[in-house]
């Protein structure tokens with residue numbers, strides 16, 4: 001979606017105007033990264049991990065002797081591809097000129113022989129390749145590249161890796177995971193910031209005492225942006241673009257979307273586009289209708305792949321039931337056996353539909369919940385508005 005003069009952004013990483021709050025998290029992240037503490041960021045989907053790291057990197061950009069590298073594993077599908085990308089980005093960050101890149105490669109690779117490919121369009125685009133057999137035998141030369149360059153050139157690297165959990169889907173990950181950890185933990189001049197959108201996979205890599213990455217670094221749990229931060233963010237964004245919204249209505253948007261980063265932005269955006277001068281509940285209700293209708297194919301698909309007992313479990317959770325495997329709840333909502341309940345809780349948590357909040361479970365996606373209530377409990381959208 002276009003940004004231009006639009007004050008709200010969703011669906012992409014935000015780091016400048018559309019970014020709000022997170023002062024404490026930014027401060028902590030920057031402090032960690034500057035003092036060499038590896039940091040893992042976890043949160044449910046679309047809360048703002050990628051945006052937070054981007055923002056921190058912008059603030060670190062002018063630090064002398066600090067080289068920043070951002071890798072996104074979203075489209076990288078094998079260990080070899082990862083290693084190639086890792087090596088290319090480290091070399092690119094180490095120097096600003098092509099001649100130096102070649103020099104560095106010659107100097108720092110002893111067993112692997114790098115080949116360069118340059119892009120015809122952009123000067124700064126290049127990739128590096130090695131012969132696969134060499135990498136397969138021993139990737140350490142690549143994994144230790146940043147540390148060795150940093151020592152020699154008296155610089156430091158911060159390497160951020162988004163969608164880190166993708167690594168665990170690569171063939172041969174188990175051995176590779178051990179190797180990664182063994183090499184990276186020796187690094188004194190490289191700090192890693194690892195995060196990703198699949199919460200349960202991230203937890204399995206970092207919270208499991210029997211896995212190599214256990215205690216690899218400081219784990220930062222990203223909480224929701226608070227209501228009292230969203231309200232001035234929304235009212236100011238309206239004001240700055242010549243429109244108006246009351247604190248109360250900004251609060252309504254925030255509450256409807258339960259402070260969910262993406263959805264507060266999306267509902268604010270739809271409300272803003274419908275508003276001429278002053279946003280009233282009418283605009284917010286129309287915006288909510290648009291949002292729910294627009295997202296409904298997604299929710300339908302989500303429900304389609306759920307079993308009947310899983311759908312029933314969602315119903316029980318929405319009704320605020322805590323004791324999901326008590327006989328009364330299991331009977332009332334037809335949840336099957338206690339074994340079904342625990343399997344379904346696991347499956348719905350892993351697919352990011354529910355999350356534990358204190359003692360009970362909650363729906364993770366506020367708009368999905370509104371849609372679900374509309375379909376299964378016949379709760380009309382207008383009931384959220386007292387017009």
Ligand SMILES: Nc1ncnc2c1ncn2[C@@H]1O[C@H](COP(=O)(O)OP(=O)(O)OP(=O)(O)O)[C@@H](O)[C@H]1O
Pocket residue numbers: 009010011012013014018019020021022043044045046047048049050051052196197198225261262263265266
């Ligand atoms: N600090 C912030 N201020 C305002 N909006 C934010 C902020 N952080 C995130 N958002 C909103 O949430 C959306 C999702 O953010 P982002 O992509 O950074 O989350 P994520 O946690 O990396 O998501 P995923 O788990 O899907 O990778 C953004 O497009 C933006 O609309």
Ligand SMILES: [Mg+2]
Pocket residue numbers: 049050051162196197
């Ligand atoms: Mg992300």
